[in-house]
Amino acid sequence: MGQTMLDSDVIHGSISEPARFALIFDRHFGVIHSYACRRVGRSTAEEIASQTFLVAFDRRAQYDASRASARPWLFGIATNLIHEKRRQEERQFRAYARAADVGQGDHLEGTENRADAVRLRPQLVASLVALPKEEADPLLLFALAELSYEEVADALELPIGTVKSRLYRARRRIREQLRLPRTSREETLIANLEVDHG
Amino acid sequence: MDEIALIRALASDADSFDTSARAAARQALDARIELASSATSPPKRHPAPRRRFLALVGALALALAGLVVFFAVGNGSRSPQPAYGAELVRFAESTPLLLLEGPGWRVQDLNEYKSREGTQGLMEFVTGKPVPDETFRVTVGKNGVLQEEAGMLPAAVRQRKVELSWHSGKVEVPVTVPHPVRLPVLGTTARVNTHADRIISTTKAGKQVIEPGKPGDRQMAAIWTEGGYVLELRAAVPDLAAFAERLDWLAKVDSQTWLDAMPAKVVKAADHEETVREMLRGIPLPSTFKPSRIPDEGLTTARSQLAGEVTATVSCLWFRQWGEARRAGNRAAELEAEKAMATALRWPVMRQLEREGGSNETLLKLVKSMPSGVWQFGPHRWRLLPKAEGLGCARLGIPLLPRKMKRQREHGVPLPPQ
Numbered sequence: 297m298g299q300t301m302l303d304s305d306v307i308h309g310s311i312s313e314p315a316r317f318a319l320i321f322d323r324h325f326g327v328i329h330s331y332a333c334r335r336v337g338r339s340t341a342e343e344i345a346s347q348t349f350l351v352a353f354d355r356r357a358q359y360d361a362s363r364a365s366a367r368p369w370l371f372g373i374a375t376n377l378i379h380e381k382r383r384q385e386e387r388q389f390r391a392y393a394r395a396a397d398v399g400q401g402d403h404l405e406g407t408e409n410r411a412d413a414v415r416l417r418p419q420l421v422a423s424l425v426a427l428p429k430e431e432a433d434p435l436l437l438f439a440l441a442e443l444s445y446e447e448v449a450d451a452l453e454l455p456i457g458t459v460k461s462r463l464y465r466a467r468r469r470i471r472e473q474l475r476l477p478r479t480s481r482e483e484t485l486i487a488n489l490e491v492d493h494g
Numbered sequence: 495m496d497e498i499a500l501i502r503a504l505a506s507d508a509d510s511f512d513t514s515a516r517a518a519a520r521q522a523l524d525a526r527i528e529l530a531s532s533a534t535s536p537p538k539r540h541p542a543p544r545r546r547f548l549a550l551v552g553a554l555a556l557a558l559a560g561l562v563v564f565f566a567v568g569n570g571s572r573s574p575q576p577a578y579g580a581e582l583v584r585f586a587e588s589t590p591l592l593l594l595e596g597p598g599w600r601v602q603d604l605n606e607y608k609s610r611e612g613t614q615g616l617m618e619f620v621t622g623k624p625v626p627d628e629t630f631r632v633t634v635g636k637n638g639v640l641q642e643e644a645g646m647l648p649a650a651v652r653q654r655k656v657e658l659s660w661h662s663g664k665v666e667v668p669v670t671v672p673h674p675v676r677l678p679v680l681g682t683t684a685r686v687n688t689h690a691d692r693i694i695s696t697t698k699a700g701k702q703v704i705e706p707g708k709p710g711d712r713q714m715a716a717i718w719t720e721g722g723y724v725l726e727l728r729a730a731v732p733d734l735a736a737f738a739e740r741l742d743w744l745a746k747v748d749s750q751t752w753l754d755a756m757p758a759k760v761v762k763a764a765d766h767e768e769t770v771r772e773m774l775r776g777i778p779l780p781s782t783f784k785p786s787r788i789p790d791e792g793l794t795t796a797r798s799q800l801a802g803e804v805t806a807t808v809s810c811l812w813f814r815q816w817g818e819a820r821r822a823g824n825r826a827a828e829l830e831a832e833k834a835m836a837t838a839l840r841w842p843v844m845r846q847l848e849r850e851g852g853s854n855e856t857l858l859k860l861v862k863s864m865p866s867g868v869w870q871f872g873p874h875r876w877r878l879l880p881k882a883e884g885l886g887c888a889r890l891g892i893p894l895l896p897r898k899m900k901r902q903r904e905h906g907v908p909l910p911p912q
Contacts, residue, residue: 314530321523325516334505338515346519350526392504420500439501470497 303366307359317356320366321349327367328374331441336381337388344381348374368450371441375433375451389421416474423473431466434459525871529884590660590723591752592680594619596743599656601755605799614661625655652713652730656740660723675734677716679741684716684727688734716741769797773804773843778834780811787811789890801843803890809835809857810887810894816864817879817894832864856884 819827
């Protein structure tokens with residue numbers, strides 16, 4: 297039976313054997329491309345995803361070997377590269393607002409929710425575009441890249457508490473602008489965060 | 495419905511995957527990897543012959559920055575009481591001066607060089623027959639699963655070798671230490687990674703398979719600092735006690751003892767000029783060549799490293815003539831350089847290196863690309879001269895590109911290593 301090497305071992309090995317780094321590309325290109333695609337659209341995503349691995353390759357000697365998975369690190373690099381394409385990202389989000397449907401995503405169940413999603417889309421896009429970078433990055437890594445809090449913290453090199461509070465603030469802003477009700481679970485979560493982070 | 499679900503729904507159609515995007519990105523990365531492979535590298539844990547030669551001929555950055563290696567030359571006979579020059583001793587004193595004093599163990603190889611970041615080095619100690627370098631051939635299947643890693647030596651052979659590497663200054667060599675154990679070494683404490691190699695390649699029922707390393711296959715690594723150096727000792731051992739024993743064998747010695755322990759295959763400082771003369775035999779030399787072009791720091795040098803300096807110096811001078819001739823439209827000078835370099839693979843020193851397991855593919859590709867002036871890699875095309883700079887020409891004081899020549903004029907000769 298085959299055994300998969302940890303990303304950290306592969307990257308460490310690529311210091312002396314650069315060709316080994318191709319394995320990191322093979323493992324993670326898909327998710328990085330997908331994330332970039334969602335934020336800046338396909339044409340710019342190709343550039344972002346490609347550049348992410350070039351930057352990562354050049355910085356492999358600085359990789360923190362205690363991090364077994366390189367995924368958060370790569371998302372962090374991609375996120376920084378996306379900052380340089382802020383205008384492109386806005387264009388992409390406005391294109392979402394103009395789209396006629398909510399796509400084939402399985403994030404929404406029921407026709408009522410899908411109808412709501414279409415109705416709320418312009419305000420959602422406006423809210424996302426207006427978010428400060430510090431809040432948008434954790435939110436989009438959490439929502440679009442589906443990273444955990446810990447992974448978002450790794451990607452952005454932030455304490456996990458900071459990530460949680462920024463996510464909380466971003467989500468609250470959007471909820472307020474979309475006038476979405478809070479669920480009881482969210483009420484509890486938010487109450488806990490407010491206790492944790494003042 | 496919450497805002498996260500809304501955001502995901504918003505962008506759910508945007509992640510359609512495009513295989514051409516992946517292919518283009520992979521090609522770009524491969525090009526970067528190739529560039530790095532031909533312009534590397536720090537001391538190698540398992541220096542494959544091909545990489546060793548690429549470092550010599552393709553990227554003399556390391557070799558020319560002040561390396562000192564003892565390597566075979568001539569009959570290797572040594573006087574009973576060798577007398578080393580003050581410069582050589584001074585150099586030896588700038589190294590950690592460590593030996594592995596286990597019964598029957600000796601120095602098999604040493605590779606040390608100076609760069610802007612400081613000194614780096616790698617020593618190999620063996621017992622019994624010489625232990626060859628391991629080479630790696632990695633095959634990766636779907637989903638990034640490693641399918642094959644071939645070329646590793648049997649455990650019994652691996653256990654006859656210990657590697658000691660060191661670096662100083664700002665040089666960073668990350669070390670994975672997932673299971674730190676502490677062991678004493680040279681009056682200090684080393685952090686030990688008992689699982690430095692996690693996997694091995696083995697044959698079962700006629701098929702090559704990958705499985706977790708077992709005691710003996712597995713390398714352990716110790717890392718510690720001493721006298722401004724970060725040192726790392728690696729060895730394949732059956733258990734931690736054997737690794738502790740190898741650490742215990744390490745001893746600090748004086749420069750004379752250290753030099754005496756070096757393998758007989760060395761080019762001594764006094765033999766430098768004569769050895770260079772031998773190596774130049776059969777090589778067409780440009781009119782700009784002078785023997786003083788070959789760096790001579792008055793130190794001992796590995797024969798292979800010196801051969802790299804000689805061939806790179808001559809090649810750089812020919813490429814310089816070629817580049818200048820093309821810019822000036824001097825077709826005769828351009829053709830003369832192309833013709834001379836076309837003989838490179840027949841140079842006796844090149845053949846010798848090839849016999850020793852080196853690869854000449856970088857130089858071959860440069861020579862083959864001269865008529866078109868273009869270096870091609872997949873769909874990518876680059877001007878040849880910047881690629882030829884990868885021979886280490888600027889560091890040899892023979893920059894090929896006008897902007898580097900300008901910098902050289904402004905900053906003196908040669909340029910600092912990069």
